[in-house]
Amino acid sequence: MVxxxxxxxxxxxxxxxxxxxFLLTTVVGSYPKPKWLNRADELVEDPDSxxxxxxxxxxxxxxxxxxxxxHERAGLDTVVDGEMRRNEMVEFFAERIDGYEFNGPVxxxxxxxxxxPSVVEDVAxxxxxxxxxxxxxxxxxxxxxxxxITGPYTLGFWAFNEAYPSTEELVYDLADLVNEEIEKxxxxxxxxxxxxxxxxxxxxxxxAIVGEALDRIVSGIDxxxxxxxxxxxxxxxxxxxEINDFPIDEFDVxxxxxxxxxIPTFQDPEFEPDLALGVVDAHTAEIEPVEEIKANxxxxxxxxxxxxxxxxxxxxxxxxxxxxxxxxTENMVEAARQVEAEIDAGEIDVDAPxxxx
Amino acid sequence: MTERVAATPGIYPLPDWAKGTLSDLKGHQKGDLLxxxxxxxxxxxxxxxxxEFVDDQLEAGLDRVVEGQGRWDDMIAHPLAVHEGxxxxxxxxxxxxxxxxxxxxxxxxxxxxxxxxxxxxxxxDLIAGSAAGDAxxxxxLPGPYSLAxxxxxxxxxxxxxxxxxxxxxxxxxxxxxxxxxxxxxLEPSLVTDPPADGTEERATDAIATVAGATDxxxxxxxxxxxxxxxxxxxxxxxxDADALGLDLVAGDRDDTVYNVQEYGATDSVSLGxxxxxxxxxxxxxxVAERVEWFEGRVPAADxxxxxxxxxxxxxxxxxxxxxxxxxxxxxxxxxxx
Numbered sequence: 001m002v003x004x005x006x007x008x009x010x011x012x013x014x015x016x017x018x019x020x021x022f023l024l025t026t027v028v029g030s031y032p033k034p035k036w037l038n039r040a041d042e043l044v045e046d047p048d049s050x051x052x053x054x055x056x057x058x059x060x061x062x063x064x065x066x067x068x069x070x071h072e073r074a075g076l077d078t079v080v081d082g083e084m085r086r087n088e089m090v091e092f093f094a095e096r097i098d099g100y101e102f103n104g105p106v107x108x109x110x111x112x113x114x115x116x117p118s119v120v121e122d123v124a125x126x127x128x129x130x131x132x133x134x135x136x137x138x139x140x141x142x143x144x145x146x147x148x149i150t151g152p153y154t155l156g157f158w159a160f161n162e163a164y165p166s167t168e169e170l171v172y173d174l175a176d177l178v179n180e181e182i183e184k185x186x187x188x189x190x191x192x193x194x195x196x197x198x199x200x201x202x203x204x205x206x207x208a209i210v211g212e213a214l215d216r217i218v219s220g221i222d223x224x225x226x227x228x229x230x231x232x233x234x235x236x237x238x239x240x241x242e243i244n245d246f247p248i249d250e251f252d253v254x255x256x257x258x259x260x261x262x263i264p265t266f267q268d269p270e271f272e273p274d275l276a277l278g279v280v281d282a283h284t285a286e287i288e289p290v291e292e293i294k295a296n297x298x299x300x301x302x303x304x305x306x307x308x309x310x311x312x313x314x315x316x317x318x319x320x321x322x323x324x325x326x327x328x329t330e331n332m333v334e335a336a337r338q339v340e341a342e343i344d345a346g347e348i349d350v351d352a353p354x355x356x357x
Numbered sequence: 358m359t360e361r362v363a364a365t366p367g368i369y370p371l372p373d374w375a376k377g378t379l380s381d382l383k384g385h386q387k388g389d390l391l392x393x394x395x396x397x398x399x400x401x402x403x404x405x406x407x408x409e410f411v412d413d414q415l416e417a418g419l420d421r422v423v424e425g426q427g428r429w430d431d432m433i434a435h436p437l438a439v440h441e442g443x444x445x446x447x448x449x450x451x452x453x454x455x456x457x458x459x460x461x462x463x464x465x466x467x468x469x470x471x472x473x474x475x476x477x478x479x480x481x482d483l484i485a486g487s488a489a490g491d492a493x494x495x496x497x498l499p500g501p502y503s504l505a506x507x508x509x510x511x512x513x514x515x516x517x518x519x520x521x522x523x524x525x526x527x528x529x530x531x532x533x534x535x536x537x538x539x540x541x542x543l544e545p546s547l548v549t550d551p552p553a554d555g556t557e558e559r560a561t562d563a564i565a566t567v568a569g570a571t572d573x574x575x576x577x578x579x580x581x582x583x584x585x586x587x588x589x590x591x592x593x594x595x596x597d598a599d600a601l602g603l604d605l606v607a608g609d610r611d612d613t614v615y616n617v618q619e620y621g622a623t624d625s626v627s628l629g630x631x632x633x634x635x636x637x638x639x640x641x642x643x644v645a646e647r648v649e650w651f652e653g654r655v656p657a658a659d660x661x662x663x664x665x666x667x668x669x670x671x672x673x674x675x676x677x678x679x680x681x682x683x684x685x686x687x688x689x690x691x692x693x694x
Contacts, residue, residue, distance in 0.1 A: 111430075
């Protein structure tokens with residue numbers, strides 16, 4: 001069953017929040033890397049260059065500081081470092097988990113490849129995956145830091161399984177490792193963790209495996225820690241209302257891309273976790289005007305009341321030009337603040353949010 | 358005495374160097390995928406890839422050599438994706454995989470193309486020029502049922518006419534092929550999206566149309582599980598195949614054995630024995646045991662030929678593992694000798 005989102009939401013409300021209503025603003029995670037960081041990643045591989053691993057670490061630190069502050073400048077209530085240290089959402093974790101090995105890139109489509117790892121023996125926890133990253137970011141941030149983690153279902157099914165009798169068993173072992181990592185993150189001060197499971201969108205019939213994995217992930221995690229789940233680019237009717245049984249505080253969806261056609265899916269039965277609604281499209285290179293985003297936010301009010309609504313982009317923004325990503329984020333926050341004020345003033349009827357003022 | 362033949366249906370992963378070179382030369386976007394009229398450095402790169410594929414197979418000791426289909430950006434939808442009567446639409450999911458191809462929208466008559474014949478000619482020349490100059494060539498084509506399933510018809514108007522047109526198109530392509538010992542017709546859709554009840558014969562007619570256009574032994578390779586039993590019976594009786602390809606890796610292999618026990622088999626059989634979608638490399642002894650397991654469970658087990666194959670195409674694998682799979686198949690035939 002759903003965790004207790006009302007027990008952990010208030011801690012993300014800034015002391016100087018301007019409105020009575022509070023729509024928690026956040027991001028899914030990834031953000032365009034500055035071009036110089038991509039050059040730095042290449043340079044460290046060049047044997048003729050003096051640029052070494054220490055220099056790269058400094059570059060990563062600089063980039064994380066930069067993007068964290070960029071998120072704060074956009075006005076977000078909770079921030080991420082833009083995943084500046086991460087290459088790809090499976091590879092990054094597979095490199096840190098014992099039991100994985102890499103054999104080389106495989107085709108996804110055309111000339112787009114992915115270094116799909118193989119699980120060659122039982123997976124095991126070696127060193128922390130994200131604790132250093134979190135400690136750095138939280139140290140430079142003035143706002144609470146959210147930590148996105150690729151979920152065990154995606155880490156299992158987007159790998160070759162050489163070692164386990166079934167990939168389901170691999171997923172449960174990975175879920176135990178994610179739980180261990182979250183315990184360490186919580187110890188380091190993290191209060192907002194998002195599990196990313198894009199693989200569920202391609203095989204929605206496996207929602208029970210994801211549910212079982214989430215039970216393991218949240219085992220022993222206090223209710224003051226907010227646990228979100230992000231699933232993108234799929235037919236949500238195939239996993240709803242089952243996700244109401246998931247032990248999460250928040251379900252993060254990509255609906256802007258589909259023009260909110262799937263909103264009715266979530267209206268019946270009643271949506272139980274908080275809803276983190278995508279209100280800007282992660283794959284169009286135009287900045288949505290504030291008024292358009294406000295209309296998108298109202299779509300979320302058809303599903304949940306304001307105190308259960310979180311505002312977010314559809315997905316990670318890393319494929320956009322950086323100035324577009326920033327513009328979308330800034331307008332998103334501005335739209336949320338305006339909607340809050342309109343709710344406070346009684347200009348938006350939260351029971352009929354699409355009705356004219 | 359059954360002849361055991363190690364072979365593959367092709368569609369190999371590009372070597373890592375070629376992944377980089379071709380992505381630099383062609384780009385990463387939908388509009389950058391192969392149009393079929395490539396020239397210059399791109400064509401030269403594919404020539405090098407083809408030579409490497411032929412070498413890989415000769416070195417592994419396979420009994421049939423395929424072109425390797427490095428150019429097939431759209432996997433088995435390739436022959437339509439590069440056809441002038443076809444416009445490519447959006448990127449769509451390739452079966453139940455994290456892979457995608459361009460939706461081929463057929464907007465005009467499917468006349469002769471010659472695209473696949475040209476690459477096979479090049480492969481035949483490579484083999485002839487190698488130390489193993491007499492190694493038999495195997496050709497690869499999508500089966501007409503799967504190809505029609507993967508495409509969108511915006512020209513022929515109804516399913517039956519479209520399937521027949523796709524079969525005629527493939528037969529026409531096949532007639533232009535250089536001499537080949539074996540033809541693999543890849544038909545995964547027969548398992549994943551089988552013909553509706555009562556339309557099995559239309560599918561088997563289409564396959565027979567293509568099979569009739571070559572003197573080579575025809576292997577109709579099905580994969581991703583067992584065939585529906587009624588469809589299996591139709592295929593054995595009507596598809597004009599020398600061998601049906603049966604997947605012993607994915608799905609329930611007992612269902613496949615049941616089909617053979619109940620409805621008999623083609624004169625030869627092709628067995629999907631190594632997993633084309635997993636990096637775990639099967640020992641040659643394991644592969645050989647799987648052959649004996651199958652042959653031991655079916656009556657009148659004297660197949661003319663048993664083809665030892667991967668269950669799927671091999672492009673899902675990293676290049677080192679693809680080569681290891683070729684070696685495992687070739688070594689398994691030696692274990693069985």
